[in-house]
Amino acid sequence: MSSEISVAVNLKNKFIPTIEFGMGGTDTWSETGIHYKSKAAPFFRIGVDYNTMAKKKEKNSYLYAGLRYAFSSFKYDVSTMPAGDPIWGDVIGNPSLEDNYWGGSVPFSHLGMKGSVQWLEIVLGVKVRIYKNFNMGWSVRMKYKTSASTGEYGDPWYVPGYGKFKSNNMGITYSLIYKLPL
Template sequence: MKLRICRYSISTVTVSLRLISLLLLFCIGLPAAGQQPSQKPTPQKSQKQKKKEEAAKVDTIPLYNGTYVGVDLYGIGSKVLGGDFLSSEISVGVNLKNRFIPTIEFGMGGTDTWNETGIHYKSKMAPFFRIGIDYNTMTKKKEKNSYLYAGLRYAFSSFKYDVSTLPVHDPIWGDNINNPSLEDDYWGGSVPFDHLGMKASVQWIEIVLGVKVRIYKNFNMGWSVRMKYKTSASTGEFGNPWYVPGYGKFKSNNMGITYSLIYKLPL
C-alpha cells in the first residue's frame, strides 16, 4: 500500500513540473511577441524627392548628343514657283544635353526684279550669316531626334546692289516714253537714272519657333517660323535696296519661313 502511494505522488509531481514549464514558456513568449514592431505603410515620395530623382535622370544625359547639318529648301522652292528672289542656306547645330542646340547658319541670296513704280533692283548672290541657340522644349522625351524648339538669332549681311530706271522705248514712233510713275510734278517729265554697285550692310535679330521630326534613320525634316527685326542698316545715298540677303524685303520687320532637310552625323 505504501508503494502505490509513493508512485502516485511521484507521478503527481511530474505532471506539476510539466504544467509549470508550460506556464513559464507562455509567460516568456508574451513579452517577445509584444516587442515585435508593427508594420507601417510605406510613405509616398514627396514632390521634392520626385524632382530630385528627375534631375538625377537629366544629369545622366551625356553632354554631346550629336551634330545636325541642314539644307534649306524653301528659298530655292519659292524662286522656282515664281518668287522675286533666290535664297539658299546651310545650318549646323550641336545638341548639348538634349536641351541646348547652338547653331550657325550661312547662306546666299540675290534678286533681279522690277517694282510697281518701274524701278529695277538687282543684287548678285551675296552672303549672310546667323548665329544663335535653340532650346529643346521636349527634353523629357526619350526620342532625341524629334522635338519642338524655340530660339534666338543674331544675323548680318553685307552686299552690293543696283537701282535703276529707264524710259520705255516706243516701237512705233521710235522715241522714248517717260515713266509716269517717276514723273516730276514740278518740272514735268522723268529723268532715268542708273546707280550701280551701291554698298549696304544690314543687321537684325530673329525669334525662331520650329519643329524637327525624324523621318528615316539619321534623316530629319525641319520647319521654322522666324520673326525678323532690323537693328541697323547702312545703305547707298541714291536709294535703299529692295531685298536684303537672308532678311527679305528692306523694311522694319519681316516674317520668314524655312523648310529644311537635316542629317544627324553619326556619334
C-alpha cells in the first residue's frame, strides 16, 4: 500500500488534467529467503482524464478514462540472512540460494542501492458526489514499465507507485475527494 495526494482541474467538465504525488515503501521476504527493503520514497504522476459523461449536465459525478506518465527514484536494500542451526548451533546458509560453482549458499547484503523507474498508466475510474463538496471514487490502473535503472547487485522487489518490479502491473486506487469551492 502507498498513500498519495492528487490535484485535478476540471476543464468544462470534459478534460481533467491531474498531478499526483505519493509515498511508498516495502519490507518483505521472498520465498527464497531474500530480504527486500525500501524506506518510504516518492513517486510522481502527471496526466489527463477524459469525462466520458461530458454531455450530461451532472458536474459532480463522472466516469472517466485517462493516461498518466509516472516516475519514481528511490533507494533499496537486498540481503539474505544465514539461518542458525538449532541442533549444532552453527550458522548454516540458505538452501534456496545454493552456489553451484563454489558449493554452499552465499549470504549477501547490498544496502543503499539506487533505482529509478518510469512507466505509463491507462486509467479507468468513477467519481461520485456523496455530500456537498465531498466525493469518493475508485480507479483501475494498468501500469506499463518504459525504462528502469537499478543497482549493480540486484533489482528491487517493489517500486513506489508502480508495484512489483518484474512485470507490468494492475493497481486499484480508492479516493476520498474534497472539491474546493472556487
